[in-house]
Amino acid sequence: MDDEESDAVQYGQQLTRVLSGNHMYRVFLRCRHAAKIRFIKLRSDVLVKLQLLDNKRVQDVAFQLERLITGLYVYNRKCHKLLKPAAVFPIEVHLSIDKGANTDSSTAPPIMGAGLGE
Secondary structure, eight states, X not given: OHHHHHHXXXXXXXXXXXXXXXXXXXXXXXXXXXXXXXXXXXXXXXXXXXXXXXXXXXXXXXXXXXXXXXXXHHHHHHHHHHHSSOOOOSOOOOOOOOSSSOOOTTSSOOOXXXXXXX
């Protein structure tokens, strides 16, 4: 290599490997820079699309919740209209205790929890 370089200096010529190497390196740098710019543009496009999809999802969830609340409101109003004229509330229950029957404690039903200490 040294003799190639000395010959090139002696004759005033440039080395072909240096010339082509610099050219190839410059092409490589240019392509790498173009790819980097393209990647940055594509990445920003993807980020914008993801943000738009997220906003759309939020809007869809809000719309579905609004539909659910409206449906529950209509259902509640219909139930209220149906039950309002019915006079069944409050329900009265009359319990009668017959004191004369079942005074013998041996025939009474066992009380739950009794006999646990025995």
